[in-house]
Amino acid sequence: MNLKCGKHVATHNVAGKWRMISLLGVVPFVATASFFIISSLEEREPPPFYPYPHMRIRHKQFPWRGGTDESLFHNPRVNATTTGYSWEEDPERKANYTFKNVHKRCCK
Secondary structure, eight states: OOTTTOOOOOOTTHHHHHHHHIIIIIHHHHHHHHHHHHHTOOOOOOOOOOOOTTSSOOSSOBSGGGTBSSOTTOOTTTOOBTTBOTTSSOHHHHHHTSHHHHHHHHOO
């Protein structure tokens, strides 16, 4: 009851109303948007490698993997080393790093 004017204000079911709006409106929208985004993914080639002298400067090898040129979070599909992409010379290795194959390995 509002003390100022003496009228009763109905605010008891506001949370339930917004819960239903969220469940019936937002959840289907997010599900539909996710479906269209995932279905429109396509396999893209990484950009060509240009050996710019100011990029990938290494004065020492990294200590992991027996002294390698790859950073700790190196992804051979998208990160180049100082000489280029590690899979460019080997087409079989390139096939292993496509999005679909990586997704199959991590989401079994």
